[in-house]
Amino acid sequence: xxxxxxxxxxxxxxxxxxxxxxxxxxxxxxxxxxxxxxxxxxxxxxxxxxxxxxxxxxxxxxxxxxxxxxxxxxxxxxxxxxxxxxxxxxxxxxxxxxxxxxxxxxxxxxxxxxxxxxxxxxxxxxxxxxxxxxxxxxxxxxxxxxxxxxxxxxxxxxxxxxxxxxxxxxxxxxxxxxxxxxxxxxxxxxxxxxxxxxxxxxxxxxxxxxxxxxxxxxxxxxxxxxxxxxxxxxxxxxxxxxxxxxxxxxxxxxxxxxxxxxxxxxxxxxxxxxxxxxxxxxxxxxxxxxxxxxxxxxxxxxxxxxxxxxxxxxxxxxxxxxxxxxxxxxxxxxxxxxxxxxxxxxxxxxxxxxxxxxxxxxxxxxxxxxxxxxxxxxxxxxxxxxxxxxxxxxxxxxxxxxxxx
Numbered sequence: 192x193x194x195x196x197x198x199x200x201x202x203x204x205x206x207x208x209x210x211x212x213x214x215x216x217x218x219x220x221x222x223x224x225x226x227x228x229x230x231x232x233x234x235x236x237x238x239x240x241x242x243x244x245x246x247x248x249x250x251x252x253x254x255x256x257x258x259x260x261x262x263x264x265x266x267x268x269x270x271x272x273x274x275x276x277x278x279x280x281x282x283x284x285x286x287x288x289x290x291x292x293x294x295x296x297x298x299x300x301x302x303x304x305x306x307x308x309x310x311x312x313x314x315x316x317x318x319x320x321x322x323x324x325x326x327x328x329x330x331x332x333x334x335x336x337x338x339x340x341x342x343x344x345x346x347x348x349x350x351x352x353x354x355x356x357x358x359x360x361x362x363x364x365x366x367x368x369x370x371x372x373x374x375x376x377x378x379x380x381x382x383x384x385x386x387x388x389x390x391x392x393x394x395x396x397x398x399x400x401x402x403x404x405x406x407x408x409x410x411x412x413x414x415x416x417x418x419x420x421x422x423x424x425x426x427x428x429x430x431x432x433x434x435x436x437x438x439x440x441x442x443x444x445x446x447x448x449x450x451x452x453x454x455x456x457x458x459x460x461x462x463x464x465x466x467x468x469x470x471x472x473x474x475x476x477x478x479x480x481x482x483x484x485x486x487x488x489x490x491x492x493x494x495x496x497x498x499x500x501x502x503x504x505x506x507x508x509x510x511x512x513x514x515x516x517x518x519x520x521x522x523x524x525x526x527x528x529x530x531x532x533x534x535x536x537x538x539x540x541x542x543x544x545x546x547x548x549x550x551x552x553x554x555x556x557x558x559x560x561x562x563x564x565x566x567x568x569x570x571x572x573x574x575x576x577x578x579x580x581x582x583x584x585x586x587x588x589x590x591x592x593x594x595x596x
Contacts, residue, residue, distance in 0.1 A: 198224055198260075202267075205287050207232045215263065222260050226269040234284040236276045237291065245274035248281055255289050256321065257296045264320060267296060293329070295321070300329050301590035308581060312574075327574060334577050337586035343375065343398035351408035351418075352552050353381050354559055363572065365559065365579075367552050369407065374555055374583035377576045386417025407547045409433040410535050429538035430549040431502055437531065438495045439464060441524035445491040454485055463492065466499075487522065494525050505543045510536070558583040 198210040204226065212225040233244030250270035257265040273283050288296050295303070299319065303326055306315035312330070316323035348369035353362045364385045366376040376389045390400040400422050407428040408414045418425055446463060450456050459481050470478065482489035494517055501509045510532070517529035532539060542548065562578040580586060 202226075202288060207234075208269075208287065220263055222263040222265045224257075224265065224267050226267055228270075228272060232272075234272055234274050236274050236280075236282050237285050238282075243277070245276070247272040248275045249273050251283065253286075255294055255296050256299055257288075258299050258302060290332075293332075294325070295329060297591055300333065301592070303329055304333055304581070304588055304590060307578070312578070327577075330577050330581065331573075333588050333590065334580050334586065337588045338580055338584065339395075341396055341584070341586070343393055343396035344402075346370075346375065346393075346398060347402060348405040348547060349375065349403060349407070350547075350549050350552050351386075351406060351414055352549055352556070353409075354556065363575070365552070365555065367555055369405070369547060371585070372552075372555065373585040374558075374579060377579055379572050381411060381413060383413045383417035383420065386414060387421045390421040405541075405545065405547060407542075407549050409549075410531065410538075426541055426545075427538045428541040428545055428547050429535050431542055432548060432550050434502060434532075434539065435495075435499060437528055438498050441522075441528045442491045442495050444524035445487055445522055449485055449488060456481065463488075490520055491522055491525065494520060494522070502543070507540050507543065510539065510543070555583050 194213045195210045198213060199208075202210065202224070204210070207228050208226055209229065210224050211227040212223075214223040214225070215221075216223070228247075233246055235242065235244060250272050253269055253271045255267045257267050259265055267288065269286065271283055271286060273281050275281050283291075285291055288298075290297060290300075293300065303315060303319055303321075306318065307326070307330060310318075312326060313323050316326045319326070346368050350367045350369050352365045352367065354365060355362050361379060362381050364376075364378050364381050365374060366389050367373065368375055376392055378385050378388050393400050393403075401424050403422045403425045405428060406418050406422060406425045407430055408418070409430050410433065415427065418427055442463060446456060446459065459477060463478060463481070478492070482492055494513075497516070498513055501513050514529040514532055517525040520526065559579055559582075562575060562582050
């Protein structure tokens with residue numbers, strides 16, 4: 192088999208195209224494959240409604256970077272036909288190895304997308320010997336195209352969470368399907384209008400905001416307002432982990448107040464935080480000693496642990512009992528927490544009944560942390576969102592396989 196026939200078969204060019212010339216420049220490490228079309232071939236004009244095979248009007252030369260053959264950087268060069276449509280327009284035909292407007296072959300783009308799921312974009316660009324700005328454009332095209340085709344008709348329960356795009360920068364809101372655990376939506380900010388934008392995005396994915404039955408979130412007034420206005424049928428569930436975070440913050444306020452009064456709490460911060468099964472034996476002993484020395488600290492620890500027990504059950508009366516106990520505790524941080532719980536009682540009772548919690552998003556948050564590292568050096572929310580969707584939205588990207596099955 193001649194080299195031209197070998198490369199024609201390897202590139203899977205189809206019946207109308209063939210490799211006509213192979214030019215290997217060893218000193219430059221470049222292999223150029225020149226592709227031509229079979230004489231007399233007719234081509235279909237791109238666009239809807241064009242079915243008729245049309246003769247070649249003229250040709251234009253185009254180049255594409257391809258996956259390396261062995262250690263050689265490979266480029267494809269072709270005289271691409273243009274045809275005249277019945278309407279009199281002269282248009283360039285589509286080639287089977289690359290999408291319109293791209294300087295990469297489909298196989299190179301497929302490998303690029305595969306690598307970008309697993310490593311930082313800058314590293315993928317270096318590995319493929321392409322500029323990262325060109326790679327970002329490729330990512331944007333395929334992610335947005337795949338995202339636009341997703342159907343959200345089956346989405347019924349969602350989780351609203353937030354994360355920072357970069358340290359010290361604005362927060363972004365993530366909305367996740369509670370049942371499939373896929374990232375649905377990401378937007379800058381954490382205002383009620385963020386929920387409005389999600390409701391609008393639902394319509395673009397063939398869904399109705401009224402189909403959302405449950406929303407799990409923290410006690411953000413902005414999120415609550417947005418859900419009430421734009422997801423009218425949704426039951427609001429307040430997140431267990433956020434409640435326990437508030438309880439931990441109340442305990443820490445008691446600890447700091449004691450420290451300001453002169454209490455010797457050196458080393459007590461990590462001993463007091465977390466659950467018993469997450470602390471070392473030394474930390475547990477320190478916790479016990481501190482609680483014996485400082486009764487206020489003991490009451491605070493008891494209230495936090497009692498709240499955790501209440502939230503592990505399904506009893507509304509126990510929640511009300513805890514609030515009464517906290518109000519009589521003479522600990523202002525826990526009295527404030529009791530008032531907060533009473534204000535949001537309905538959403539907390541909804542959690543006790545459904546057990547839906549944003550703890551389900553921990554896996555997604557891990558992927559978002561990877562997305563931040565993968566998009567390192569990015570200077571826009573846009574790129575962070577693209578990588579987050581690529582890693583966490585379970586997109587079906589229509590590209591050829593580059594690895595054997």
